[in-house]
Amino acid sequence: MHVRPDLRSSCFQLSGVDAARLEAKTSAKTSAYLYMLRSYVKFLPSDPHARFPLGICSAVVASAELACHLGGRTAFCASSTEGIAMGFVNRVILVLASTATAVAAPAAPPGTLSHSDPVVETPVGAQAWRIRYWTTSDQGQPIEVTGMVVAPREAIPAKSRAVLAWTHGTWGVAEQCAPSRSANFFAATPGLSDAMRRGFVIVAPDYPGLGNPTSHAYLGGIEAANSTLDAVRAARQIAGAASGSRFVVWGESQGGHAALWTAQRARTYAPDLQLLGVVAAAPPTDLAANLRAGSDPSVRAFLTAFTAYSWSRHYGAPLANLGNRSTQGIITRLAQNNCVELGKKPRLGTMLGVLALRKSLQNVDLGTIAPWSDFARRNSVSASLTGVPLLIAQNPNDKIVDPKVTRAFASRVCRNGGRLQYLPISGQGHETSAKDTAAATLTWAAARFSGTPAPSNCGHF
Incomplete structure (x- = not known):
């Protein structure tokens, strides 16, 4: 008998180790095993986001492996029978794990870089780091999150580099959907080569709940903004990036919403940073109107599932008032098992689930149902x-x-005295909004860094 792969990957998650990098197996039940591990080893920190040393984690897994090998009966074994060795092994795990509380990594101030891991394979002319850093939840609690920093591969300049904070569009709402974990990260980041040629540093947060075991608040403005601002702060602690405090934020779709929220919070949350401009491509702005007004019913059903599942976990909103048990189950499975993958068609099960939701949610309007x-x-x-x-x-x-x-x-912003340029896109559609405007965006951003007054076409669109 052997330890369940889920325990092994869960333990590595608790240690802050990227299970994918260790080629550890993961599954949809990982969160359940995290809970089981904490329940079984009661001396672990009660904070669900606390870390404990990899050495202790490895020892716990090794001890559980020994228990399974000797025939012990435990939920951590892939299969089990009664064994007499469990009392001894329980004591081993007890001793090993009892030291974890004392050495668990404490929370750090928002914007603190906790780890940077250089990426080996990067586009020509670029260097990159996967990062972990601290930010603040929408409840005011410290949380550790992940992201990516990309900088030109050249000599460090005399002055700090300009920063382009890239806030990504929808990749999913489950932990495994973090862009920084994806082999497609560079291909999916628009204008990257041009940004490198211009000398920009790209700072790309994953958002809380993507790449880390917290719940993800899909289209949650506060956490997306906080994690973006703190990613810019954290990037400044990577010597090779040479990034500065002046930045422009650029986002697409969900990321356009995040970019606009970053503008809302920058002055009060991060007064040490200087936000020079905001670019939002196809941004959801009035969420109730956006959720009901999309003209593609399949995509609307799919995104409603993402929203409903995410908000039920993060805010505690009840799925029960959106549909019966079958509908709730489909919502949950679609959200837990689907990440948006570049260039890939949805699986058959996903398509069948979406079709079922199109029917069951056709009269559901989240904008009219409390909470x-x-x-x-x-x-x-x-x-x-x-x-x-x-x-x-x-x-x-x-x-x-x-x-x-x-x-x-955009018209309301203009009426309120905002300085805004509205740019119609003539490209393929929603999914290429940022790509279709990348050249114009980078030129606009460069002008903000150079101090050129921003254009406005308020009243003319």
């Missing part, structure tokens, strides 16, 4: 963005983010 409507309202973007220049790009044929909702938001 979902409250969460939609509190995470919508304020139109009082008057302190920083904005570039909002929107494809008039977008089937996912309704152009009318985006245009109405």
